[in-house]
Every structure is written in structure tokens, then in C-alpha cells.
């Protein structure tokens with residue numbers, strides 16, 4: 001129990017420092033994250049994180065950025081769901097204390113977000129500890145994957161050569177940092193099924209990046225003749241990572257502790273093996289239709305819904321049968337934008353009437 005408590009607390013610090021700027025940004029005030037304030041807050045948590053925090057102030061900034069990226073992606077993926085990945089820190093903390101599917105997604109997407117943000121910072125030269133990587137020709141990764149072989153065969157150029165070059169993303173570094181900052185190892189000798197689940201889901205998030213790494217190439221040679229190409233490995237867009245994790249969310253596997261108290265087993269004997277691309281959970285979700293501050297649910301009253309849609313996001317499903325009402329709202333938008341030489345775009349603000357349906 002203690003290690004879970006600790007985990008939540010560390011997560012809490014990251015999320016609060018993550019969510020507060022998110023909310024401020026809405027008011028048009030981007031906020032620069034202060035690594036010192038994060039370290040000050042984590043000082044209360046004894047152990048590894050305090051040291052990590054103080055010895056790597058640049059990284060902590062990227063960690064926070066990554067967690068924010070993860071939460072924003074969560075909100076995008078869930079905007080049509082009854083649970084919309086709430087932006088209220090307190091409710092999110094309550095959700096994270098339960099081992100439900102939604103929690104699995106949040107852990108996975110934030111661990112992936114941290115890996116993505118740190119790796120990105122490396123490639124942009126923003127961190128002294130890391131940079132681009134060029135794979136060595138002798139390295140195992142030189143092998144052309146099946147998809148790339150198809151590309152080569154389809155190419156009309158038979159005699160072109162390629163080599164690793166350019167600025168490859170150093171995902172191994174990002175992976176390691178995500179592990180260091182997001183995974184709390186169980187305390188020695190103490191087995192905790194819940195933290196096993198969280199660690200599994202963190203790993204699933206990072207694996208979602210690894211399995212979608214792609215190869216980008218650039219042509220060289222006289223007047224673009226492409227007799228030589230250099231290729232490098234790039235991470236997927238974070239949206240693709242979110243999409244992938246959302247699929248895993250829908251096929252998440254319910255587990256329980258094994259007899260030895262140190263392992264996890266699926267409840268359904270026909271479930272797929274618990275490898276690193278499945279999300280796992282151990283408890284059923286609360287009723288997201290009802291507001292309940294004990295379980296951190298907000299209900300769906302006041303949510304905008306689509307009256308003609310019959311699937312997710314439609315008023316029928318989103319409003320939980322409580323009905324909805326139509327309102328006309330005025331929305332301000334940019335309009336009549338003109339380009340002024342050079343280089344400015346000036347717009348006017350127009351207000352537009354829009355019909356929206358809101359859940360009762």
C-alpha cells in the first residue's frame with residue numbers, strides 16, 4: 001500500500017504542475033515550468049526522485065512537458081467519452097488511485113509522453129546529455145525491415161545505396177529517462193499487485209512508441225539523382241501513439257494477482273498473453289454518468305453532445321439517458337483575415353451564432 005501511495009504522490013506532483021499550466025494556457029497565458037518548484041515539491045518524497053530531480057534539472061523540465069503532452073492527448077482521445085480525462089487535478093488523482101482501464105491509459109500515455117518529450121529535446125539539441133543518434137552500419141538495427149524491403153523493390157532505382165545518417169531520434173535515452181522518472185520499483189521484499197499493474201502500463205506506453213518507429217531517408221547525389229540515400233529513425237507523431245494506446249484501451253485485459261503474489265494472471269482464460277502491448281487493469285470502472293467525488297467522477301451534465309450522432313459523442317450515449325437541451329451560443333472567431341506585405345496576417349473578430357446541445 002505504501003509504495004502505491006508514494007507512486008500516486010509523485011504522479012500527483014507531476015500532474016499538478018502539469019495541469020495548472022494547462023488551465024492557465026486556456027486563458028492565453030503560457031507558463032514556463034519552473035524545475036525548482038517541482039523539485040521543491042518532490043523533496044518531501046524521500047528517495048530516488050529527490051536525487052534525480054536535483055541532479056538533472058534540465059530533464060525534469062522535459063519530464064513535466066511530457067506528462068502534459070500525455071494528459072492533453074488523453075483529453076483529445078476521450079473528448080467524446082463519458083469520462084473525458086478530466087482537467088481537474090483532484091478528480092484525476094482519485095481516478096489514479098483505482099486500477100481501472102482509464103488509469104491504465106493515463107499511466108501509459110504519460111510514460112509515453114515523457115519518453116517522447118525527452119527524445120524530442122535530445123534531437124533538438126536542447127539537452128546536454130544527449131543528441132541525435134546515427135545508427136552504425138554494423139549494428140543489428142541495420143537490417144532492413146520487411147516494410148522497407150517492399151519500398152526498395154518497388155523503387156525503380158536498382159543501384160542506389162543507403163546508409164544510416166542524418167539525425168536519428170535517440171529513443172533509448174528517452175526510454176531510460178521515462179523509466180527512471182515514471183516507474184517506481186516496488187520496495188524490496190514487498191510485492192504489490194497494483195504497482196505491478198502500473199509498471200506494466202507504463203511500459204506499454206513506451207512500447208507504443210518503439211513499435212511505431214519509422215525510417216526517413218533523404219536523397220543525395222548529382223542533381224538529386226538519389227544514387228545515395230541516408231536514412232534515420234524517427235519517432236511517430238504523438239497523435240499516432242495516442243491512437244495506438246486508445247486501441248489498447250478498448251482491448252484492455254482484466255487481471256488479478258497470481259498465487260505466488262508476485263505475478264499477474266488474466267481473469268479470462270481466453271485473453272491474449274499479457275505482453276507489453278496490452279493495457280491491463282484489475283477493477284471495473286465507476287459509473288461515469290454520476291458525479292461522485294469519492295471516485296473522482298464528474299457526471300456528464302453540461303457536456304456538449306451531438307444530437308445526430310448515434311455512437312460515442314452522441315447525446316444518447318453521452319447524456320446517459322438524462323436528456324439534453326439545445327442552446328444558441330455566440331462564438332468569437334477570426335474572420336476576414338488579410339495578409340499584409342510583409343509578413344503579417346490581420347484578422348477581425350466576428351461573432352457567430354451556433355447551435356449546441358448540452359446534456360442535462
Ligand SMILES: *[C@@H]1O[C@H](CO)[C@@H](O)[C@H](O)[C@H]1NC(C)=O
Nearest residue numbers: 075084086087298299300302
Ligand atoms: C470534461 O467535462 C467536464 C464536464 O463534465 C467539463 O467541465 C470539462 O471542461 C471537460 N474537460 C475537457 C478537457 O474536455
Ligand SMILES: *[C@@H]1O[C@H](CO)[C@@H](O)[C@H](O)[C@H]1NC(C)=O
Nearest residue numbers: 305306307308309310311314
Ligand atoms: C455530428 O454527427 C454527425 C453524424 O455523425 C456528423 O456528420 C457531424 O459533423 C457532427 N457534428 C459536429 C458538430 O461534430
Ligand SMILES: *[C@@H]1O[C@H](CO)[C@@H](O)[C@H](O)[C@H]1NC(C)=O
Nearest residue numbers: 326327328352353354355356
Ligand atoms: C439554430 O436553430 C434554430 C432553431 O432550431 C434555427 O432556426 C437556426 O437556423 C439554427 N442556426 C444555425 C446556425 O444552425
